Amino acid sequence: MTPRIRFENVWMTYGDQVVLERLNLTVAPGEFCTIVGASGCGKTTLLRLLLGEETPSRGRILLDGEPLPAEPGPDRGIVFQRYSVFPHLSVLGNVLLGLELRASPVTGRLFGGARRNAQGEAVAMLEAVGLGQALRKYPSQLSGGMQQRLALAQSLVMHPRILLLDEPFGALDPGIRRDMHELVLRLWRENNLTVFMVTHDIREGFYLGTRLLVFDKLRHDPDAPQAYGAGITYDLPIGQTDAGTLAEVLGRPPATSRQPPATSHQPPAPGGER
Numbered sequence: 001m002t003p004r005i006r007f008e009n010v011w012m013t014y015g016d017q018v019v020l021e022r023l024n025l026t027v028a029p030g031e032f033c034t035i036v037g038a039s040g041c042g043k044t045t046l047l048r049l050l051l052g053e054e055t056p057s058r059g060r061i062l063l064d065g066e067p068l069p070a071e072p073g074p075d076r077g078i079v080f081q082r083y084s085v086f087p088h089l090s091v092l093g094n095v096l097l098g099l100e101l102r103a104s105p106v107t108g109r110l111f112g113g114a115r116r117n118a119q120g121e122a123v124a125m126l127e128a129v130g131l132g133q134a135l136r137k138y139p140s141q142l143s144g145g146m147q148q149r150l151a152l153a154q155s156l157v158m159h160p161r162i163l164l165l166d167e168p169f170g171a172l173d174p175g176i177r178r179d180m181h182e183l184v185l186r187l188w189r190e191n192n193l194t195v196f197m198v199t200h201d202i203r204e205g206f207y208l209g210t211r212l213l214v215f216d217k218l219r220h221d222p223d224a225p226q227a228y229g230a231g232i233t234y235d236l237p238i239g240q241t242d243a244g245t246l247a248e249v250l251g252r253p254p255a256t257s258r259q260p261p262a263t264s265h266q267p268p269a270p271g272g273e274r
């Protein structure tokens with residue numbers, strides 16, 4: 001099967017600062033990769049490379065076997081910790097906008113049947129994330145959790161192949177975060193998504209991911225801290241990783257959402273149950 005994403009010896013530098021180095025990574029369709037690492041080690045930079053907002057300084061990234069487009073596109077959706085939605089548009093307007101711009105890039109307006117179809121799609125997506133009762137509200141009238149539901153709907157209505165999540169639940173209360181975990185797992189299954197999610201919470205990473213990627217510097221020169229970038233120090237298929245490795249990474253045993261399978265770990269079939 002062609003990998004959904006493939007990094008081939010990717011480096012990312014800003015001036016003389018090496019942020020990421022020697023990244024080699026193959027991700028199958030339907031995997032849910034959670035990404036952890038120290039602050040400033042390049043996690044957001046990795047997502048921006050996948051989005052097409054940045055291009056690698058060296059190496060290349062392939063999307064379904066083709067070079068990744070050098071600009072953001074509807075096949076890659078992103079949700080940030082905050083500020084993903086447009087404050088001056090209603091909930092419905094936020095989700096409609098992408099559909100309108102895709103169909104009518106110049107005016108961003110749709111008319112007649114095309115507009116009704118787009119509205120139907122947007123409403124269905126908002127209902128799927130639990131915002132069916134809030135279509136006419138504005139983002140300032142929504143709680144933090146509702147704003148993140150809106151941001152998810154805004155991305156998913158474009159039917160992306162890849163969903164990029166940059167600490168999307170970091171600012172939410174624990175109870176709300178739990179609800180969002182269940183929502184994102186359902187959306188992942190229902191929309192055949194391949195997910196890359198940055199989190200500071202390693203337990204969240206274990207709970208949600210099918211695969212946990214740990215980023216850290218592979219080498220370090222105290223006299224030249226910018227000389228070396230981060231790479232993947234652990235690539236853990238969750239459910240198949242031995243207890244010793246997990247304990248080393250976590251400092252204690254993991255809490256995963258799944259029982260480890262007895263033998264091998266298979267990424268879930270897109271849309272399949274796990």
Ligand SMILES: Nc1ncnc2c1ncn2[C@@H]1O[C@H](COP(=O)(O)OP(=O)(O)OP(=O)(O)O)[C@@H](O)[C@H]1O
Binds near residue numbers: 040043045
């Ligand atoms: N556009 C840019 N120009 C110059 N340096 C940048 C740019 N973007 C990121 N950096 C630098 O790259 C490094 C990695 O930043 P990045 O935001 O990817 O880290 P991170 O792991 O996501 O951090 P955090 O966990 O704190 O969000 C930082 O030192 C940052 O200052």
